[in-house]
Amino acid sequence: MSTITCIRTLRLPQRPKLIWLEIETDEGLTGLGETFRGAATVEAAIHELIAPGLIGRDSRQIEAISLELTTPYVGYHSASAEIRAASAVDIALWDLKGQRHGIPIHEALGGACRDRIRVYNTCAGYEFNTQQGARREITDADRAQGPYDDQLAFSRDAGALAISLVEEGYTAMKIWPFDQFARQAGANSISLADVRKGCEAFRQIREAVGDRIEIMCELHSLWDSAAALRICQALEAFDVYWVEDPLCKMDDAQALADLRRRTRVPICASETLGGSVAYRDLLNAGSLDYLMLDLVWCGGFTEARKIAALAQAYNKPLAPHDCTGPVALYAGLHLALHAPTAVLQEVVRASLSTWYGELVTHLPQIVDGVALAPTRPGLGTALRPETRRLAGAIIRETRN
Template structure:
């Protein structure tokens, strides 16, 4: 038996959306998990709801713990605080499993389908997603904070950005130039706004031709009519996918109808949790590409089931990361394991800066390819000084306390 003795959460004011969970066992192992958004709510869910259920349990029984945490009376089938807490705990348990057996998580999951995978660069900036709001509109006064301030770059000179990415070996990039126009609940977009949103795609194709794939992120901001208008307009640019086009990505009928009406492939969704949500979309033929976030969907246990559904429906899989380094590493392990995975999302702005300040190791990205980690477990830990920072908030729940 490997009894769970401690649940610890760590968050820092500098990155108020991020929260880490460490699980300690009586065999002397420590596993690391992570989730994102509403860190204080997730912290409360970990200690008030999950800790009484998890402390004292055998950490080897990952499936049983996952079922217990993901079937509360409230909070399932959405990326709720309960599910985000359960996701972080589950990631930490898989980290422990890999460490216990001296193998990386992708091997613990059942073995690698590949030992490297293509990366696409999400063109975010250094501070993107740091605060509560996901979107940040770029104004005339905004100045680039460094060479990888890619959100400013795609709004101002998308062609030069594409050339930079191609020079580093990236074969795919993701941008979201339509976000500033999502007024009125996303139920309308003017022709002038539509043309402005298309301009980065035109510049990318003019600069690098077909040497890079382009993904368009729509951030679940749009009504059905407007989403269709945007998707149709993008057809001329060979967009690889349009991601989360509808403002309700669990709208199975609406998404399936949109997919039938447009030629642009539909990807979704980082906003959903639980295998059942993806089963319903796949059964309705509503998706071309399956995207999931390990730190939101229920952790690696649930993500593996979603990956199996993608395989059963012969759909490609692309794990999400635009949040934190632990979720990125967990997503990479799944992408290496899952038979239909085609991409791992990365953000070069964060990989080259503040991710490095938080953890002891990061994925290796070279020439647009992410290589398999070989260290046991996830292959990273929090930097030891993190919990001693002045802005750190550390909370523990312990067996018998």
């Protein structure tokens, strides 16, 4: 037996969208999980819905626990608070498994298909995705907070940013210059002038570094089909690697398939989905070229490896998402090393160079644009002990 004795959550006012979860067992091991968005809601789901049934359970029963937690009475087949909570639990259980056997999770999953994977830099700033509420747009008053304030950089001089990335060994980057023109959720129009303004960043990158870097365009699920089509067709001239989450409803398989048929740019979908059924439906409809998933939203490793198996069955490349937290990055990296069709792992160099390292004991090793396989048991990282002593830390425990 490896009996679960304590479930602990931690929230920090400095990172209000994030929540970390630790599962302790009677072996003296502690597994780490994480999820993102609605942290207080997820905390309630963990301690009120999940923890009472987990205390005293055998932590080795990962598949059985995953089945129970990813099929709640409400909230399934989505990235609901229930599924985000289940994701954090599942990641912690796999962390425990790896520690128990003295192997990294990519080995525990069945072994790695590669010992490194190419990364791309999502061009966010130091505080991107930190504060509650809507994503803040760049204004003329903004000033760079450091050398990696990359959202500010791509809005001012995307060519110079591309040069910086190439000099550091990156071969791919992601930007979102069209967000500023979405006047409301599900925006149904964009002017030709705004399309051209949005394309200017891609022109600057191609003029600065040519084909030495791949460019992804993130549309953040802001557009309806007509506006998304206009943007996608305009981007065809710049040979973008993919256009990500172009529609306001990324679970609409038919609308996404229709868009894909009408443009030459590859479609990437979607970090926003939870559970393998949603991905099965997109794949069946021919809705995507690249499959993106986020392990802290989709159900953790147990569900993610099933999604990866679907990607393999449909011969679609897979790319784990992380623009949220250090555990999400480690989890995505382990899956990307294991999954046969994985091609890229997302990173944010602004976060890696600052606050990720302030929270956890270790970070992935990234050299010349590739992330190397972690060698430590389990995830390969843990919360720093001082994290729980930070001012305003909210710690909640459920014990037997």
